[in-house]
Amino acid sequence: MTESLLLPLAQTGVFELLAPTPPGWGGNLLRGFINSMGIGMGAFALGLLIGTGGAYGKLYGGAVLRDLLKVYTTLIRAVPELVLVLLIFFAVPDVINRTLDTLGYRPIDVSGLVAGIAALGLVQGAYATEVLRGAILAVPQGQIEAGRAFGMTPTMLMRRITLPAMLPFAIPGLANLWLVATKNTALLAVVGFNELTLETRQAAGATKAYFTFFMAAGVLYLLLTLISNIFIGRVEHWARRGLPPIAESR
Amino acid sequence: MTATIRAIPRNTVSDAAAEAIHIEDLHKTFGTLHVLKGVSLSARDGDVVAVIGSSGSGKSTLLRCINCLESPTSGVIRVNGEEIRLKPDGNGSTVPADRKQIERIRSRLGMVFQSFNLWNHLTLIENVIEVPVSVLGVKRERATAEAEKLLARVGLLEKRDIYPAFLSGGQQQRGAIARALAVQPRVMLFDEPTSALDPELVGEVLAVIAGLAREGRTMILVTHEMKFAREVATHVVFLHEGRLEEEGSPDALFSSPKSERLQQFIRRVG
Ligand SMILES: Nc1ncnc2c1ncn2[C@@H]1O[C@H](COP(=O)(O)OP(=O)(O)OP(=O)(O)O)[C@@H](O)[C@H]1O
Numbered sequence: 252m253t254e255s256l257l258l259p260l261a262q263t264g265v266f267e268l269l270a271p272t273p274p275g276w277g278g279n280l281l282r283g284f285i286n287s288m289g290i291g292m293g294a295f296a297l298g299l300l301i302g303t304g305g306a307y308g309k310l311y312g313g314a315v316l317r318d319l320l321k322v323y324t325t326l327i328r329a330v331p332e333l334v335l336v337l338l339i340f341f342a343v344p345d346v347i348n349r350t351l352d353t354l355g356y357r358p359i360d361v362s363g364l365v366a367g368i369a370a371l372g373l374v375q376g377a378y379a380t381e382v383l384r385g386a387i388l389a390v391p392q393g394q395i396e397a398g399r400a401f402g403m404t405p406t407m408l409m410r411r412i413t414l415p416a417m418l419p420f421a422i423p424g425l426a427n428l429w430l431v432a433t434k435n436t437a438l439l440a441v442v443g444f445n446e447l448t449l450e451t452r453q454a455a456g457a458t459k460a461y462f463t464f465f466m467a468a469g470v471l472y473l474l475l476t477l478i479s480n481i482f483i484g485r486v487e488h489w490a491r492r493g494l495p496p497i498a499e500s501r
Numbered sequence: 502m503t504a505t506i507r508a509i510p511r512n513t514v515s516d517a518a519a520e521a522i523h524i525e526d527l528h529k530t531f532g533t534l535h536v537l538k539g540v541s542l543s544a545r546d547g548d549v550v551a552v553i554g555s556s557g558s559g560k561s562t563l564l565r566c567i568n569c570l571e572s573p574t575s576g577v578i579r580v581n582g583e584e585i586r587l588k589p590d591g592n593g594s595t596v597p598a599d600r601k602q603i604e605r606i607r608s609r610l611g612m613v614f615q616s617f618n619l620w621n622h623l624t625l626i627e628n629v630i631e632v633p634v635s636v637l638g639v640k641r642e643r644a645t646a647e648a649e650k651l652l653a654r655v656g657l658l659e660k661r662d663i664y665p666a667f668l669s670g671g672q673q674q675r676g677a678i679a680r681a682l683a684v685q686p687r688v689m690l691f692d693e694p695t696s697a698l699d700p701e702l703v704g705e706v707l708a709v710i711a712g713l714a715r716e717g718r719t720m721i722l723v724t725h726e727m728k729f730a731r732e733v734a735t736h737v738v739f740l741h742e743g744r745l746e747e748e749g750s751p752d753a754l755f756s757s758p759k760s761e762r763l764q765q766f767i768r769r770v771g
């Protein structure tokens with residue numbers, strides 16, 4: 252049964268093409284996949300940081316900060332991500348080096364990885380700001396007030412009460428963002444960063460086995476999503492531990 | 502530079518030591534709404550002050566000014582002889598001048614809310630040890646041992662690892678009382694602790710509060726339970742439209758109310 256399925260594949264040389272060592276291209280694909288994961292995780296983490304700060308700034312910040320954040324979230328969410336990625340990918344290293352230059356330091360070589368994380372992280376941050384702002388608003392005010400009434404400092408309140416209490420409301424939105432982050436890494440192909448999509452294109456171009464390689468890349472993305480879903484489900488279950496179970500609605 | 506001799510700050514005066522709460526000419530406005538119009542009130546250690554009055558008379562606002570959940574528009578508030586330092590906020594009202602001071606004072610005022618407000622993401626025992634551990638710096642093991650005693654006292658020890666959402670209203674409120682007791686409060690502040698409860702659950706919560714009153718805890722208790730106020734209070738104040746209309750011993754107030762308004766109020770609520 253399995254043999255009859257695998258035999259035609261073997262005959263077309265799929266396994267040679269996907270072998271992990273040259274002349275197979277599997278190693279390249281995996282390396283691209285790992286790069287994509289690195290960028291995706293970095294961008295998601297940066298987005299979470301920006302998002303937390305952004306949500307707090309929008310909710311509790313002064314008028315100037317609120318306006319600035321509004322400009323940030325509006326602009327980022329208005330402009331196509333590809334345009335932003337191109338802009339930030341080339342602008343960020345430039346800004347860093349100009350700053351270093353004016354401060355009298357020598358320019359540094361900003362790696363594609365750092366620039367990529369910065370670019371996608373800034374995009375993620377805008378969306379995360381809104382996800383987290385909504386989640387914080389969903390926390391019953393009385394819980395935050397109880398923290399204040401017992402003398403918690405603002406940072407303690409955030410760490411001990413607000414953040415854990417808003418988590419169950421944030422997870423569906425954040426899970427979306429994580430999946431988007433893993434796939435947005437493909438945008439970095441256009442700037443020549445060796446992530447999965449670019450590696451796939453190169454392998455496909457060199458061997459003309461377009462279908463094989465893009466299918467393989469698709470499977471990798473799909474596996475990532477499936478594994479993520481399991482993980483997200485666990486985290487969500489844990490975050491909802493204090494909430495009553497969803498009533499069956501029919 | 503010569504050393505300057507500073508005036509002794511007012512918050513260190515000791516003649517008010519036995520006075521747990523002292524409120525003088527407290528005003529509070531929300532926008533154009535004048536909610537508290539010059540309320541003065543004092544509670545000495547061991548007093549149980551019941552605050553009664555119809556809905557909207559400003560009872561909650563008064564209570565929330567004591568721990569600065571609301572900043573008074575003007576007036577003086579002293580907690581255990583320490584005056585809460587306020588500064589003008591530029592809009593004709595005030596804000597706390599010293600956040601650290603407010604946090605310190607708050608951490609020794611055990612507030613119990615109408616809607617319980619237990620933290621949903623923490624189990625009952627975690628709720629009770631949260632403030633001792635993270636605000637007061639008590640060691641976790643010690644706080645847990647204390648918390649178990651308090652939970653036993655309110656009859657909830659077997660529920661220690663349950664999340665609040667899985668408890669009844671009465672159990673949640675008893676848990677909230679344990680949480681307030683865990684900070685070893687100098688004064689407990691109750692804001693209508695039984696108003697959100699089903700009638701059959703009111704008794705169990707009142708029993709706990711009555712027990713606290715008997716052991717001489719200082720408390721300010723906003724309540725609609727007149728019979729209960731009469732039983733446990735050492736002093737009753739009647740608020741009407743932001744003014745302290747009448748005050749006195751429970752017997753005096755409930756048996757022979759002087760003001761027209763209080764007579765009407767007592768007739769209405771029974
Ligand atoms: N944050 C606020 N902003 C604006 N108005 C407020 C605010 N808090 C209270 N008020 C108003 O102040 C008045 C007094 O409110 P308060 O909650 O102190 O009354 P109460 O005596 O506790 O009433 P109840 O018995 O219904 O709890 C009400 O008219 C209320 O609408």
Ligand SMILES: [Mg+2]
Binds near residue numbers: 560561562692693
């Ligand atoms: Mg009230």
